[in-house]
Amino acid sequence: MTRVTQAVFCLLSASVLAAAGADTLTWEECVSLAADNSPSLAAARARVDAADASVGAARSGYLPQLSVGASADHSGNSSADSETDVSYGASFDASQSLYKGGETRARVDSARSALNRAAASAAGEAATVTFNLRRSFVNLLHAQEQLNLTREIEARRRDNLELVELRHEGGREHSGSLAMSRAAHHEAEVDVVQAERQVAIARDSLSREIGSALLPATTRAEGSLDSRPVPDVADWTRLARNTPALAEATASLAAAEARLRQARAGYQPDLALSGSAGRYGSDGDFEDDRWSVRLRLSYPFWPGGSTAHEVRQARASLDESTAALDQTLRKNATDIETAHGAFADASEGAEVQRRYLEAAEARAAIARQQYEDGMLGFENWDIIENDLIGRRKRLLDSRRSLALAEAAWQRAIGISAFGGSFAGERHGETER
Numbered sequence: 001m002t003r004v005t006q007a008v009f010c011l012l013s014a015s016v017l018a019a020a021g022a023d024t025l026t027w028e029e030c031v032s033l034a035a036d037n038s039p040s041l042a043a044a045r046a047r048v049d050a051a052d053a054s055v056g057a058a059r060s061g062y063l064p065q066l067s068v069g070a071s072a073d074h075s076g077n078s079s080a081d082s083e084t085d086v087s088y089g090a091s092f093d094a095s096q097s098l099y100k101g102g103e104t105r106a107r108v109d110s111a112r113s114a115l116n117r118a119a120a121s122a123a124g125e126a127a128t129v130t131f132n133l134r135r136s137f138v139n140l141l142h143a144q145e146q147l148n149l150t151r152e153i154e155a156r157r158r159d160n161l162e163l164v165e166l167r168h169e170g171g172r173e174h175s176g177s178l179a180m181s182r183a184a185h186h187e188a189e190v191d192v193v194q195a196e197r198q199v200a201i202a203r204d205s206l207s208r209e210i211g212s213a214l215l216p217a218t219t220r221a222e223g224s225l226d227s228r229p230v231p232d233v234a235d236w237t238r239l240a241r242n243t244p245a246l247a248e249a250t251a252s253l254a255a256a257e258a259r260l261r262q263a264r265a266g267y268q269p270d271l272a273l274s275g276s277a278g279r280y281g282s283d284g285d286f287e288d289d290r291w292s293v294r295l296r297l298s299y300p301f302w303p304g305g306s307t308a309h310e311v312r313q314a315r316a317s318l319d320e321s322t323a324a325l326d327q328t329l330r331k332n333a334t335d336i337e338t339a340h341g342a343f344a345d346a347s348e349g350a351e352v353q354r355r356y357l358e359a360a361e362a363r364a365a366i367a368r369q370q371y372e373d374g375m376l377g378f379e380n381w382d383i384i385e386n387d388l389i390g391r392r393k394r395l396l397d398s399r400r401s402l403a404l405a406e407a408a409w410q411r412a413i414g415i416s417a418f419g420g421s422f423a424g425e426r427h428g429e430t431e432r
Helices: 003-020 027-037 039-062 103-169 175-210 236-241 244-267 306-372 378-412
Strands: 024-026 065-075 085-099 220-222 270-281 288-298
Touching: 024 027, 027 039, 027 103, 027 175, 039 103, 103 175, 103 220, 103 244, 103 378, 175 378, 236 306, 244 306, 306 378
Parallel strands: 024 220
Antiparallel strands: 065 085, 085 270, 270 288
16 A cells, blocks of 8 residues: 555545544444455455456457568578569458367356455455454453443542541541552552553554554544344354355365366367468559468377376366365354354353342442441451452453454354455356
8 A cells, every 4th residue: 555545544534533523433434444444355356356357368268369460571682683572461360269178168167266266265354354343343342441440440449448438537447447448449540540551552453453543542432342142053054155265165166177177178179260361562562462261170199198197186186175165164164153152152151240240239239338337347348349340340341252252253154344245257157
């Protein structure tokens, strides 16, 4: 990417952020920015375009080959009285392959398979970019909520410290409890500073994922860590068959089949038709018309054994591609099942933490009142308070884990946030 392109994109990023409102950045805006600026997506699109051009180049074998030519010949000898002969010519030549043993068709099929493979690879790259972008976005959301939580905890620790100080001044609490409360409050203050640092780190990470260098310190991600329900899946293999990785392996198998047919075409005859028409003559006489038509049939009687070796090589590549397809299908099914299991585990874990937090909040409210009334000692009250704070942190972490598990599940089944399709039989043909 050139410096000019980077500058233009930065300006566009700034305009998007300005339009979003008070320095907020939604998931949809992140996707839009990454779609325009991701080097990985740009490279994938370029590979698809190159493969598409290769299909057009292979299809040219079906079309006649046309050319024009001109010549000027000057000849003479060393004799003093010799004259120099000058002649000119112009011609138009055409040739058409009539039969090459299926080689042209095999080349086209091979190029089309390469296009499908590039498209499948691009779709897989889009799913990976989506996951990386989503992970950075989720981490920023988590860091923001963590900052809010640490501030709430700091305020709660401060209130608790004031309560202990009052009881200490009244002679109802010893200095050890006061020192412990002060240490807990200081820890809460440090947690706030560290949470602010984590927000900055997460924001910069998201900035790099979307390719923007203009995310100000006040930029906030707008969204939620809440996840969708875990889907019920009965057939892992069916999902595995619809992934970009399997589409890429399938295209590789089709390309290997085409290469085998191309190699076998070396055993077949070659039939071609060619013709030429032109005019020749000298300066004073340029009216000699010539034309010719030629039908050529050739048969490779003995190419030195190269065709046999090429067929053997192509057959081995086909066997390799067949095995790779089966291996990819099995691996994809395993990866999808593993990702689904992790997604389900994270969902259940988050629900467990949510229920524990509800119980901890109810217990903490009762314990605080009991401590104020002198019915509960500091040690027991402090344990309950620490448990409440820990439960809040664990629930927040479990919500992040759930959001990341959902993103990993979507990557496993090949879901991309960028929409569209990289696949394209741009020449109007479908794979046979």
